Amino acid sequence: MLVSAKEMLNKAKAGKYAVGQFNINNLEWTKAILLTAQELNSPVILGVSEGAGKYMCGYKTVVGMVNGMLEELNITVPVALHLDHGSYEGAKKCIEAGFSSVMFDGSHYPIEENIAKTKELVAICNDLGLSLEAEVGAIGGEEDGVVGNGEVADPEECKMISDLGVTMLAAGIGNIHGKYPENWAGLSFDTLAKIQELTGTMPLVLHGGTGIPAEMIQKAISLGVSKINVNTECQLAFAAATREYVEAGKDLQGKGFDPRKLLAPGFEAIKATVKEKMELFGSVNKA
Numbered sequence: 208m209l210v211s212a213k214e215m216l217n218k219a220k221a222g223k224y225a226v227g228q229f230n231i232n233n234l235e236w237t238k239a240i241l242l243t244a245q246e247l248n249s250p251v252i253l254g255v256s257e258g259a260g261k262y263m264c265g266y267k268t269v270v271g272m273v274n275g276m277l278e279e280l281n282i283t284v285p286v287a288l289h290l291d292h293g294s295y296e297g298a299k300k301c302i303e304a305g306f307s308s309v310m311f312d313g314s315h316y317p318i319e320e321n322i323a324k325t326k327e328l329v330a331i332c333n334d335l336g337l338s339l340e341a342e343v344g345a346i347g348g349e350e351d352g353v354v355g356n357g358e359v360a361d362p363e364e365c366k367m368i369s370d371l372g373v374t375m376l377a378a379g380i381g382n383i384h385g386k387y388p389e390n391w392a393g394l395s396f397d398t399l400a401k402i403q404e405l406t407g408t409m410p411l412v413l414h415g416g417t418g419i420p421a422e423m424i425q426k427a428i429s430l431g432v433s434k435i436n437v438n439t440e441c442q443l444a445f446a447a448a449t450r451e452y453v454e455a456g457k458d459l460q461g462k463g464f465d466p467r468k469l470l471a472p473g474f475e476a477i478k479a480t481v482k483e484k485m486e487l488f489g490s491v492n493k494a
C-alpha cells in the first residue's frame with residue numbers, strides 16, 4: 208500500500224540520511240526502482256512529473272500500475288507516489304487519482320500567492336493524510352550576469368512556507384535541474400545552513416540531484432537535506448545501455464528484437480543507478 212512520505216522523511220531527517228525520489232516514465236522504470244528498493248530494504252519515493260503523467264496515460268493509470276506492482280511484486284518497504292513540480296490543478300488531480308504525496312511548486316508566484324495556495328493544499332493533504340512538498344522561489348539566479356550559480360532561495364521565505372505545515376520543503380541552494388554547466392559554482396552551504404537553522408526539523412529537499420559530487424551530497428544531508436530528487440541520471444543510464452545493445456547488433460540476433468530483451472539492459476542500468484544513489488544517500492536498510 209502506498210504511504211505518505213511524512214514518516215519516512217521525518218525518520219531520515221532525524222537519522223541524518225536522505226530518501227531518494229526517483230522519477231518514473233513507464234513500467235520498466237517503475238519495476239526497476241521498486242525492486243531495487245525492496246532488495247536494499249530502503250524507503251523510496253516514486254516521482255511523476257505532469258508531463259510523465261500525461262505520457263503514461265494519466266494519473267489514474269499510474270496509480271493502477273504502481274498499486275498493482277506493490278501487490279504482485281510483494282513490495283513491503285515504504286513507497287510514496289509523489290507528483291513532482293505540480294501545478295495547483297495538477298496537485299488536486301493527483302490527490303483525486305490516489306497519489307499519496309504531492310508537490311505544489313508555487314515558486315514562480317509572488318510569495319503571497321505561493322503562501323495562499325500552499326495553505327489551501329496543506330488543509331486538503333492534512334485531511335487525507337497525504338504529504339505535501341512546497342517550493343520557495345529563487346533569488347539572484349544569475350548574479351552579476353554570471354551564469355552557473357543555480358537558484359538560491361531566501362531563508363526567511365523558506366521559514367514562512369515551512370510554518371504553513373507542509374511536510375517537506377524544496378529550496379534552491381545553487382542546484383540546477385538536468386546537467387550541470389562546466390562553470391557551476393557548487394551548492395551554497397551557507398544558504399542551506401541558514402535555511403535549516405530557521406526551519407528546524409523540516410525535511411529539506413534537494414532537486415537536480417544528477418551530477419552533484421558525492422561529497423557535496425553528503426554535506427547537504429548533514430545540513431538537513433532528507434529527500435533528493437534523481438531523474439536525469441536514470442535517463443542517461445537507460446539510454447546508454449540501450450544504445451550499447453543496439454550498436455552491438457544484439458537486436459538483430461535471434462529474438463533480440465523482443466522488447467523484453469531489448470529493454471532489459473536499460474532496466475538493469477536503472478537498477479544499478481538507483482542502488483548507487485541509495486547507498487550514497489544512506490537509505491539502505493532504513494525501511
Ligand SMILES: [Zn+2]
Nearest residue numbers: 384414415436
Ligand atoms: Zn525539481
